[in-house]
Amino acid sequence: MQQLLIRLDDITPDMDWEKFERLAALFEQYQIHPVIGVVPDNRDETLHIQEPRADFWERILALKDKGWVIAQHGFQHVYVNRKSGLLGVNPFSEFAGLSYQEQYQKLRNGQEILRQKGISSTMFMAPGHTFDRKTLKALRKLGFMSVTDGYCSRPYRRAGLLFLPCTLSEPRLPKRFDTLCLHANGMEQAQFDALAEFIGRHRKRIENADVYLAESEHSACAYLPIGLVEERKNLLLRKAKRFAAQNETVQAYFHRTDSENPAEKRKMRVCGLPGLAFRLLFRRPYR
Ligand SMILES: [Zn+2]
Structure with a gap:
């Protein structure tokens, strides 16, 4: 309900x-x-x-x-x-x-x-x-x-x-x-x-x-335990979303992996993840 x-x-x-x-x-x-x-x-x-x-x-x-x-x-x-x-x-x-x-x-x-x-x-x-x-x-x-x-x-x-x-x-x-x-x-x-x-x-x-x-x-x-675990998860998700919205590299990743075809988009996003992680970790923005 x-x-x-x-x-x-x-x-x-x-x-x-x-x-x-x-x-x-x-x-x-x-x-x-x-x-x-x-x-x-x-x-x-x-x-x-x-x-x-x-x-x-x-x-x-x-x-x-x-x-x-x-x-x-x-x-x-x-x-x-x-x-x-x-x-x-x-x-x-x-x-x-x-x-x-x-x-x-x-x-x-x-x-x-x-x-x-x-x-x-x-x-x-x-x-x-x-x-x-x-x-x-x-x-x-x-x-x-x-x-x-x-x-x-x-x-x-x-x-x-x-x-x-x-x-x-x-x-x-x-x-x-x-x-x-x-x-x-x-x-x-x-x-x-x-x-x-x-x-x-x-x-x-x-x-x-x-x-x-x-x-x-x-x-x-x-x-209490269920509530707190879920709360932690939601707060982390909120932080991640905020970070993504403010981070240029993440925004560039979203832009590059965008497609009108949902299946294509999903595939590009998944394939692009290791590259994104590498760029975030070593502070190498997309050119
Ligand atoms: Zn107030």
């Missing part, structure tokens, strides 16, 4: 409200309850789009009452180093690489702010998808239950936390389970149109986050 969650990142009082409300209206139309990543004390200038809305917390609480799930999106959303954490997706972090005590304190500060506003969130959304083992330990200690992240095709449990994998940034049906990660601030018209079209067509595959979480608490999705 294919199951998709939707999450919205970078929810702050000074975000692009027009775009956010467009998404909210779309979700309302289809009765979708997404996850929203609220930054407790945003200090990231790149997320500052307009003047802060005074009724920010009221709006968030109203959405929570509707069934939207609120995740704590870091503390201040400021990257303090170039660590890439356990997933290695991005080389910057607000948490990974810091001491346990520092991480615990930041997470606790964020949690405290949300609590003062009437929100007790048990889901964590790491800025930049970066966290390490100490982050997970601190999250557990602070009572968090789940993390919206992971790079495999099914939810898994790790360090006492439920991981809900999140690898999609464009609307697409997952193999099994995935989360579509949207940043409203940067969305263009074409992306709104594509999303609306996708939801219209695949509403049945989109899970409501509140319902999904309530059910998954009792479900046996504890495939």
Whole structure:
């Protein structure tokens, strides 16, 4: 069965409200309850789009009452180093690489702010998808239950936390389970149109986050070893794809072994592999 969650990142009082409300209206139309990543004390200038809305917390609480799930999106959303954490997706972090005590304190500060506003969130959304083992330990200690992240095709449990994998940034049906990660601030018209079209067509595959979480608490999705092995494989594949897309020699190989005839293309690609390996190994580009 294919199951998709939707999450919205970078929810702050000074975000692009027009775009956010467009998404909210779309979700309302289809009765979708997404996850929203609220930054407790945003200090990231790149997320500052307009003047802060005074009724920010009221709006968030109203959405929570509707069934939207609120995740704590870091503390201040400021990257303090170039660590890439356990997933290695991005080389910057607000948490990974810091001491346990520092991480615990930041997470606790964020949690405290949300609590003062009437929100007790048990889901964590790491800025930049970066966290390490100490982050997970601190999250557990602070009572968090789940993390919206992971790079495999099914939810898994790790360090006492439920991981809900999140690898999609464009609307697409997952193999099994995935989360579509949207940043409203940067969305263009074409992306709104594509999303609306996708939801219209695949509403049945989109899970409501509140319902999904309530059910998954009792479900046996504890495939830790399988989950981790698959995650490693997917992350390696992702790295290889990125390397291939950026490497001139690999691009030249693709170009030289291209053919309209699929059988011919396959044959040329396979035959060209030893040559490609040699050129990559000894740094000899194609001429
Ligand atoms: Zn973010």
